[in-house]
Every structure is written in structure tokens, then in C-alpha cells.
Amino acid sequence: MSNFFETPDRTRNSKRALSSPDNELINDLKRPNYFPANMESPITPSPGETTLTLSEDAIQKISDTLVATFRTHIESIVENVVSSVMSKFNSKLEALEQANTLLITENSDLKANISRLESKLDDQEQYSRRNLVRVSGIQENQSENTDDLIIKLSDAIGSGLSLTEIDRSHRVGKPNPSKPRDIIVKFTSYRARQKVYLSRSKLKDVGYNKTFINEDLTAKRSSLLFNARALVKSGRLLGAWSSDGTILIKDSKSKIHRVNNNDYLNSFRSDDSNR
Structure with missing residues (x-):
């Protein structure tokens, strides 16, 4: 071969x-x-x-080197892409945070402005009620004349009110068989109103034990006075009343405070409130 x-x-x-x-x-x-x-x-x-x-070992080494090279290259590409995306994201996030901060500030300013406007409107509404009082506890009947009832009460406490000083008077609210409705009295002047209001302390002395004369307050101030009187009943305060629409309280040390909101009033709920 x-x-x-x-x-x-x-x-x-x-x-x-x-x-x-x-x-x-x-x-x-x-x-x-x-x-x-x-x-x-x-x-x-x-x-x-x-x-x-080439031997198998050499081929394997070449394969490993190529894989490592491609991995490093791909990782570098991915890192660059992620870095670019994160940079744009962070930029957008920063812009959103700045916008959010601005909105929070504007919202806070708007709330403050609304609070001031609400307070101003409440002041104006209360001022429009300066010639009014609310009388509660007088028994009610169908044939009554509320002007006559107020004159009778005024004579009893010695306020010297005349019929001509009453602009108008009437019951308010829905009839309730178990409780007489309040009587709103509008006087012709603030001076006439004060005649009756300042003499209210004599009611119990002349037989009007369950009759009360209060200022006609706005819903906000009426709520404040109601909450303040609840604190008086619980022993947190010594007294609570209104004067020309202003809510006043007397703390446990006999110090008088003017109350404009429930947050301030709530501070007297604790035993260690020192004012």
C-alpha cells in the first residue's frame, strides 16, 4: 500500500x-x-x-475571555443607559419636588387667606346682630304676642324697655311640644338692647328661673360658647360667656381669656393647662 x-x-x-x-x-x-x-x-x-x-482548554479559555469581554461591554452599556435615565428621572423628580413645594406654600397661603376672610365675614355677620338678643325658656302658646312677652320680662327685671324700642320679635325653629322655642328680639338700637341684656342677672330673682337672655351669635361663635360651657360643667373652666359677640372664658386661676377658635379652647381640656 x-x-x-x-x-x-x-x-x-x-x-x-x-x-x-x-x-x-x-x-x-x-x-x-x-x-x-x-x-x-x-x-x-x-x-x-x-x-x-487548538486544544479544548485553549478554546474554553478563548470562550471565557470573549464572554467576559462581552459581559463587561454590555454592563458598561447598561450602566450608561441607566445612568442617563436616572439623571433625567432625578431632574424630573427635582422639578416635581420644587413644584410640589410651591403648591404647598401656595395652598398654605390660600388657607390662611380663606381663614382671614372667613373670620372677617364672621365679624361682619356678628356686627349685623349687635341689636339682637335670644331669649329662651319662656312658655309658648298659640295666641301669644312675643312683643308683649318681652315687655313683661323687661318690666320684671326693671330694664325700662318701651314697646317702641322693639323693632320686631318672633319664635325661631320648629315647634317642639317638650320645649319652648327661643324668641329672637331685634331692638331699634344697641342702647335699647343693652337695657335688657345687662339686666339679665336679675331673672332668677323675679321668678324667671329657667329663662335665659343671650346674645344672638353666629353659628361659629355659638359653637365656641357651647363647647366652652361644656368645659365649665366638667370643671375645667370657672365660667364662659359672650360680650358683644366675643367669647370669653375664665380659667381655674380666674384669669379671663378671649377665645377665637376651638384649638385654643381645647388647650384648657388638660389638667396642667397654665395660662
Whole structure:
């Protein structure tokens, strides 16, 4: 059997070998086990080319190096993208925070302005009631004349009120069989109103034990006075009343305070409130 590697004429000139094939050589090359198992196939490189044989370890190292390189490159790309996105996000977030701070400030200012306007409107409403009083506890009947009832009360306490000093008077609210409705009295002047209001302390002395004369307060001030009187009943305050629409209280040390809101009033609910 002819040996491929021992045929210099055939290996020296591949073109000639291919152009004039030797039948025996071709048949030998076609045999499946022509080359030994431990021998690589003799691939002859073309002129100027070099054949490179790599081991599995070398291939694995190359693969690992490529994977690491691509991973580093991809991580760098991802990091740049994330950094760019976060930068834009932080910029937007900062702008939103500034806008939110501005809105909070504006909202606080608006609340303060609304509170001032509400207080001013309440003052004006209370001033419009300066000539009014509210009388509660007088028994009610269908044929009554409220002007006559007020004149009778005024005479009893010695206020000296005349009928001409009453602009008008009437019951307020829905009829209640178990409780007489209050009577609103509008006087022709503040001076006439004061005649009756300043004499109210004499009511119990002349038989009007369950009758009370109070200023006609706005809803806000009426609520404040109601809460203040609840503190008087619970022993937190010594007294609570109104004067020309102003709510006044007397603390446990007999010091008088002007109350404008429930927050200030609530500070007297604790036992250790020192004013």
C-alpha cells in the first residue's frame, strides 16, 4: 500500500496530483480508516496559509475571555443607559419636588387667606346682630304676642324697655311640644338692647328661673360658647360667656381669656393647662 506522506512528488505539487490522479491513491484516500486514530488528517494548507490546531482548554479559555469581554461591554452599556435615565428621572423628580413645594406654600397661603376672610365675614355677620338678643325658656302658646312677652320680662327685671324700642320679635325653629322655642328680639338700637341684656342677672330673682337672655351669635361663635360651657360643667373652666359677640372664658386661676377658635379652647381640656 502506498503511503501519502512518502510520496513527495504527490505532496510537492498538489496541482499536478489533482490534475492527474492516481487511481490507487484515490482509492486509498477513500478508505474510512486510512489514517490512524491518533493522527490528525493531513490537511495541507495553501501556499502562504498556516494551519492552527487548538486544544479544548485553549478554546474554553478563548470562550471565557470573549464572554467576559462581552459581559463587561454590555454592563458598561447598561450602566450608561441607566445612568442617563436616572439623571433625567432625578431632574424630573427635582422639578416635581420644587413644584410640589410651591403648591404647598401656595395652598398654605390660600388657607390662611380663606381663614382671614372667613373670620372677617364672621365679624361682619356678628356686627349685623349687635341689636339682637335670644331669649329662651319662656312658655309658648298659640295666641301669644312675643312683643308683649318681652315687655313683661323687661318690666320684671326693671330694664325700662318701651314697646317702641322693639323693632320686631318672633319664635325661631320648629315647634317642639317638650320645649319652648327661643324668641329672637331685634331692638331699634344697641342702647335699647343693652337695657335688657345687662339686666339679665336679675331673672332668677323675679321668678324667671329657667329663662335665659343671650346674645344672638353666629353659628361659629355659638359653637365656641357651647363647647366652652361644656368645659365649665366638667370643671375645667370657672365660667364662659359672650360680650358683644366675643367669647370669653375664665380659667381655674380666674384669669379671663378671649377665645377665637376651638384649638385654643381645647388647650384648657388638660389638667396642667397654665395660662
